[in-house]
Amino acid sequence: MPKILLNWVPTQSDFELMRKTLPDAEFEVPPWQNLEEAEILLYSPKTPDLDALIPNMKNLRFIQSLMAGVDHLPWSLIPNNVIVASGSGANSEAVADMALALALSALKFIPFYQNEMKMDLWKRRVSKDLDSLTAVILGTGSIGKAIAKRLKAFGMQVVGVSRSGNQVEGFDNVASSADWSSEPYGDLIVIALPLNRDSYHMIDKDVLSRLGGTRVIVNIARAAIVEPQALKVWLQENPTSVYASDVWWNEKLSLQPVVVEQPISISYLPNVIMSPHTAGLTEYAQERMLTTSCENIRRFLEGGQPLGIVRKEDYSQTPWNEN
Amino acid sequence: MPKILLNWVPTQSDFELMRKTLPDAEFEVPPWQNLEEAEILLYSPKTPDLDALIPNMKNLRFIQSLMAGVDHLPWSLIPNNVIVASGSGANSEAVADMALALALSALKFIPFYQNEMKMDLWKRRVSKDLDSLTAVILGTGSIGKAIAKRLKAFGMQVVGVSRSGNQVEGFDNVASSADWSSEPYGDLIVIALPLNRDSYHMIDKDVLSRLGGTRVIVNIARAAIVEPQALKVWLQENPTSVYASDVWWNEKLSLQPVVVEQPISISYLPNVIMSPHTAGLTEYAQERMLTTSCENIRRFLEGGQPLGIVRKEDYSQTPWNEN
CATH class of the missing domain: 3.40.50.720 (NAD(P)-binding Rossmann-like Domain)
Structure with a gap:
């Protein structure tokens, strides 16, 4: 049973959406009981405090971003073997x-x-x-x-x-x-x-x-x-x-x-x-982002090539993120 | 030589545009010398005072509006045999x-x-x-x-x-x-x-x-x-x-x-x-309206069917124009 860690607490309807695409997955939400077992991180910038989280996810293999932009990930903390996929497309x-x-x-x-x-x-x-x-x-x-x-x-x-x-x-x-x-x-x-x-x-x-x-x-x-x-x-x-x-x-x-x-x-x-960063804030945006992200996680779990894989060298030593 | 009466004074470049489409026409501009001979009125709402003009145009057969909207024409003064064409399309x-x-x-x-x-x-x-x-x-x-x-x-x-x-x-x-x-x-x-x-x-x-x-x-x-x-x-x-x-x-x-x-x-x-009625106020609007209107006048002069002929009954006894 794949274990997917979320960095936010989804609503009930969000959970239902995720379970539709990933019926066999186990979702670990804050406050996390077990960081070490999860192989997958589904990441929302709503709670961007990943600095303490990522180093403790010893089995992490795949990070899926809900959003298209992945510039705010703590890139220096992400091990080289971890694949990162952008949520590009959903929005x-x-x-x-x-x-x-x-x-x-x-x-x-x-x-x-x-x-x-x-x-x-x-x-x-x-x-x-x-x-x-x-x-x-x-x-x-x-x-x-x-x-x-x-x-x-x-x-x-x-x-x-x-x-x-x-x-x-x-x-x-x-x-x-x-x-x-x-x-x-x-x-x-x-x-x-x-x-x-x-x-x-x-x-x-x-x-x-x-x-x-x-x-x-x-x-x-x-x-x-x-x-x-x-x-x-x-x-x-x-x-x-x-x-x-x-x-x-x-x-x-x-x-x-x-x-x-x-x-x-x-x-x-x-x-x-x-305008106040509202381009992605539409009625169905959350739903579309969740569904697209979960479909990409399924692709990863089934051994396929996830969409939107990010070239890590694009984000190494970036001038805006020195942590 | 067809005589076309304008109810405004065009710029030099507007004249050149009109002559390109209607090389044989004679344009009569304000202050008019001879209202009676013109068979055609090319009408701009820039100077909408047509009430004194139309009854004196004894040979009037065709009114071409530069603009799409013809609601501000003095409809009650336009004889039944005069064809009216809207400038629809240019803008x-x-x-x-x-x-x-x-x-x-x-x-x-x-x-x-x-x-x-x-x-x-x-x-x-x-x-x-x-x-x-x-x-x-x-x-x-x-x-x-x-x-x-x-x-x-x-x-x-x-x-x-x-x-x-x-x-x-x-x-x-x-x-x-x-x-x-x-x-x-x-x-x-x-x-x-x-x-x-x-x-x-x-x-x-x-x-x-x-x-x-x-x-x-x-x-x-x-x-x-x-x-x-x-x-x-x-x-x-x-x-x-x-x-x-x-x-x-x-x-x-x-x-x-x-x-x-x-x-x-x-x-x-x-x-x-x-916004202050500026939809049609673009760089090339005047040029496009003039060209389209003159092409339609040419169609009329050549005995063809002008585009955008207005159904006069749509404008009879209109509640906004009682003059």
């Missing part, structure tokens, strides 16, 4: 929907109109014809693909950017990160990359200064892909550009009331559109 | 883009988050999974179709509503106005109908009370399709519903600074999202 549609909501809000000025109209101020702006725009999606994974599909319906030219630059269906073209970073372009740029060693501060002073103005940058991935000081300068120098983001440098990933460690230093800028 | 993509911007802003709470986050208030809401929603588009014309295409990319079930209820490609289903009005439904309802005798106050107290709550209604057509008092009551009774609109009861259709005759009485409600 892609919801996150892509949020990316489009932020992009269209920026391109059609909705939050700015909203505040002006509430004061009875009719200040009409000429907007772009969306079918004349080139969109660049950083990331060609399942979220990037879901965003591309939506942007194509608006008639945009859609370019993907990935490490390899290999062509991917659903994109008009795919460029390599190296090529795009040296000569960045795009009327709309959507960040849909995992945060890892390569993507950390990928959008820095160099990229932003080469990019120039009148752009919309949307971030539904991780704030730390963007260098905040460089962004602040760019937004001040390019008032017709907009940064619309669901993710922030000082948020704590938690479904507890979100604690902001420091005030976000760009929030006072008029060309910033903000 | 459809831009208007559909705005409809989506308003819909996604409402469904993903963007303007509400924006105001909260600017005050450092992290108030996360659970949003709908868009692929679980049914969208109802009132209107299956070129704007309705462009909206349907976009909503399908989000995985929504998309139902059209038209007078006939005849099936139209791009919609999962089409219902008749009569059927939908008697049992209205839809998580998202997008108003994309021309304002005419049938659609005036189509969304009234009866429809809204049958519809119930937790809906998003988007209006990119004309405010008067919605009965304002009934809407106000519905929004107050259903705080989880949102009305997101580009069009208002008291606006004047003009590119002059927009004059609001009375304050909009629902603007103080928290569940209202507002």
Whole structure:
């Protein structure tokens, strides 16, 4: 009987969902009685305190993350023989929907109109014809693909950017990160990359200064892909550009009331559109994440290849996680 | 040589565009020298004062509207033998883009988050999974179709509503106005109908009370399709519903600074999202409207059937235009 350790206490209906996919499994929930026997850790960032847990899981062979992002795992504590799988895919549609909501809000000025109209101020702006725009999606994974599909319906030219630059269906073209970073372009740029060693501060002073103005940058991935000081300068120098983001440098990933460690230093800028990391927070998100994760655990247990296996070297010596 | 009267003074580049499509035409612009000879009126709502003009155009045979909406024409003054064509089609993509911007802003709470986050208030809401929603588009014309295409990319079930209820490609289903009005439904309802005798106050107290709550209604057509008092009551009774609109009861259709005759009485409600009638105001909108209109005039001059011919009975004895 496979023993699966959870780092949170699921609701009754969550349990039922998990048992549907993994009827033979035994679930060990906090407060844990027996850390040593579990071979599998199903991990939710709701309670991200894994530092004390992982070193004591002597039989750990597989970590399944509920979420797509695995940047907040304590990578230095995970033994080399342990396979880590991202929850990528389960949330892609919801996150892509949020990316489009932020992009269209920026391109059609909705939050700015909203505040002006509430004061009875009719200040009409000429907007772009969306079918004349080139969109660049950083990331060609399942979220990037879901965003591309939506942007194509608006008639945009859609370019993907990935490490390899290999062509991917659903994109008009795919460029390599190296090529795009040296000569960045795009009327709309959507960040849909995992945060890892390569993507950390990928959008820095160099990229932003080469990019120039009148752009919309949307971030539904991780704030730390963007260098905040460089962004602040760019937004001040390019008032017709907009940064619309669901993710922030000082948020704590938690479904507890979100604690902001420091005030976000760009929030006072008029060309910033903000949402509180809610892209994945939809009615069926929890259900979809649980089912997808449990299906992947079953794949592992049956000796198959789990989906979304993470390349550990991407997360070694990362600058944001020194513990 | 066909003589075309314009009710506004075009820019030099607009003239060049028109001459490209109609090289043999003579354009008569304000201040008009000769009203009687022109057989064609190319009409822009920028200067809507047609009341003095139309009765003096003794040879008038054809009115081409630059815009899709023809509700503000002085219908009672237009002789029966004059054909009127709407500019429908030229702006459809831009208007559909705005409809989506308003819909996604409402469904993903963007303007509400924006105001909260600017005050450092992290108030996360659970949003709908868009692929679980049914969208109802009132209107299956070129704007309705462009909206349907976009909503399908989000995985929504998309139902059209038209007078006939005849099936139209791009919609999962089409219902008749009569059927939908008697049992209205839809998580998202997008108003994309021309304002005419049938659609005036189509969304009234009866429809809204049958519809119930937790809906998003988007209006990119004309405010008067919605009965304002009934809407106000519905929004107050259903705080989880949102009305997101580009069009208002008291606006004047003009590119002059927009004059609001009375304050909009629902603007103080928290569940209202507002933009200042800018759906069609895009970089290439003017160009596209002019070209489309001139192509339609050419069709008329060559003896063909112009597109978008308006049924005059739809505009006779309309309640909003008593002059």
